Amino acid sequence: MDQYAAQVQQRFQVACAGVRIGNSQRTVDQKFQKLVTDGISASPAELKDQFNYQNQKVKLEYAFIKPEDLEAKITPDDTE
Numbered sequence: 001m002d003q004y005a006a007q008v009q010q011r012f013q014v015a016c017a018g019v020r021i022g023n024s025q026r027t028v029d030q031k032f033q034k035l036v037t038d039g040i041s042a043s044p045a046e047l048k049d050q051f052n053y054q055n056q057k058v059k060l061e062y063a064f065i066k067p068e069d070l071e072a073k074i075t076p077d078d079t080e
């Protein structure tokens with residue numbers, strides 16, 4: 001065990017306990033990620049639909065019309 005600790009210290013510049021803690025934390029992180037993502041699935045069609053929804057752009061053109069401008073151009077009679 002002493003040789004192992006010395007090798008870890010020499011190669012990684014970290015105490016053996018630090019390596020164990022880091023490995024332990026990685027294991028916990030992996031288990032948590034697995035817990036969160038195991039119940040999630042999406043079909044290729046769902047993924048494509050979501051991609052299109054997030055990335056499609058619409059070009060919109062419009063005209064600004066003031067009611068006063070229209071009133072000046074038309075002259076409706078009483079029947080209209």
